[in-house]
Amino acid sequence: MDSKLVEPKYRDQITRQLGDDLSRRSLIGTIVYLLIWAALMLPSMSELTNRGHNTALLICTAAVLTVSVLRLALVLFYREKAKKLNTPSLWPLQLGVFTSGAVWGLICYYLISTPAFADCTMSLFVATAGLCAGGITSLAPSKESVSIYLFTLVTPLAAGLLVADVPRATSIAWLFSIYVCGLYAISGLHRREYFSALNTKMKLVEQTERLSQLNTIDPLTGLKNRRFFETQLSYEFKRAVREESSIAIILLDLDYFKAINDQFGHLIGDECLKEMARTISCQLNRSLDIVARYGGEEFAVILPNTAQQDAYLLADKLRQKIEHMSIKVHAKTVQFTASFGLSTIIPTINDSEIELLSQADIALYAAKNNGRNRVEIFDPDSSASFDLVCQGAV
Numbered sequence: 001m002d003s004k005l006v007e008p009k010y011r012d013q014i015t016r017q018l019g020d021d022l023s024r025r026s027l028i029g030t031i032v033y034l035l036i037w038a039a040l041m042l043p044s045m046s047e048l049t050n051r052g053h054n055t056a057l058l059i060c061t062a063a064v065l066t067v068s069v070l071r072l073a074l075v076l077f078y079r080e081k082a083k084k085l086n087t088p089s090l091w092p093l094q095l096g097v098f099t100s101g102a103v104w105g106l107i108c109y110y111l112i113s114t115p116a117f118a119d120c121t122m123s124l125f126v127a128t129a130g131l132c133a134g135g136i137t138s139l140a141p142s143k144e145s146v147s148i149y150l151f152t153l154v155t156p157l158a159a160g161l162l163v164a165d166v167p168r169a170t171s172i173a174w175l176f177s178i179y180v181c182g183l184y185a186i187s188g189l190h191r192r193e194y195f196s197a198l199n200t201k202m203k204l205v206e207q208t209e210r211l212s213q214l215n216t217i218d219p220l221t222g223l224k225n226r227r228f229f230e231t232q233l234s235y236e237f238k239r240a241v242r243e244e245s246s247i248a249i250i251l252l253d254l255d256y257f258k259a260i261n262d263q264f265g266h267l268i269g270d271e272c273l274k275e276m277a278r279t280i281s282c283q284l285n286r287s288l289d290i291v292a293r294y295g296g297e298e299f300a301v302i303l304p305n306t307a308q309q310d311a312y313l314l315a316d317k318l319r320q321k322i323e324h325m326s327i328k329v330h331a332k333t334v335q336f337t338a339s340f341g342l343s344t345i346i347p348t349i350n351d352s353e354i355e356l357l358s359q360a361d362i363a364l365y366a367a368k369n370n371g372r373n374r375v376e377i378f379d380p381d382s383s384a385s386f387d388l389v390c391q392g393a394v
């Protein structure tokens, strides 16, 4: 691969894309290769057989068939490698190009230098010119493949022209030289355009990924936002149904936040939210847990595979951490508390995550009503939350 044309950070993805493209093109190339041989030989087959050249023809046909099967096998081998490796080497594809080019070139040499096949010479030149054009167009993204193909295909043909008594040999040699040079130059342009398009595509993919990442993040706290939370909740809920495992939701809301804003200003209010986000994130040690800013001063936590008692212990630990947090503003210290609503379920197919969320909301509402700075667990029996052993009520 031409590394000057590829941005280093996209090297791996582009190498992979190049391999995919070349393997697809090689498949088509192999079929066209076979068809060209058939079109070249079938019309003159009976005549050549009558002249007693059937053994030579059979050997050439067997060689064309063998090299096509080999090339096909190499493409499949490359595809198998590509399933396991991120950036598989392109050598199987290049070996396929080399063998098919070399076999065609040698057959050309043999047919041109054998007087009995003089009738086929013109159609052989046309077929080889077509193979050159098609091969170079489809292999253009790989400079090495183009060079291998041209060299193996054209060198024996040129040698054949030198040794055999071909009418207008000089003219044909010139025509082929111009033709091959022109094709080679055009393949360079094609290659530049191909890699420029790939670099642009990779940049777009990268920017789209970054944008969709940003789309899931709350800019103030750096936590995930509500949209992400809801998507993940749905996903985790379905997983809990499948695995028949417990899932818990904690909703927490800063107490009297309006008063903090009014007293210290919105910037200090923002600092409280950021500090709170940091505290919640620090307390969640499992990578499975998801914390998000659910609303203005409201946060939400999903705890997959967590029983009610464990979720309660975590919520109360968070409550205590927040209670003991403080933010310095000039000479003053801002302290605040938060209220928590908790709901847990081992869901079945008939349950829904929206129900679980609204249960956590009911429990949070109860925590606010029951005095704030406390954890309430949703009680399914009374359909209202009840106070659990929570020590820090204001």
Ligand SMILES: Nc1nc2c(ncn2[C@@H]2O[C@H](COP(=O)(O)OP(=O)(O)OP(=O)(O)O)[C@@H](O)[C@H]2O)c(=O)[nH]1
Pocket (backbone or CB within 6 Å): 220, 253, 254, 255, 256, 257, 258, 259, 261, 265, 266, 267, 268, 269, 270, 273, 295, 296, 297, 368, 372
């Ligand atoms: N600084 C800041 N304030 C916010 C933000 N989002 C919401 N708020 C404020 O949060 C306050 C929420 O007030 P309320 O809904 O009355 O709740 P509260 O004062 O916390 O009272 P309780 O929840 O009942 O304890 C409002 O004053 C909002 O303006 C934010 O991003 N930054």
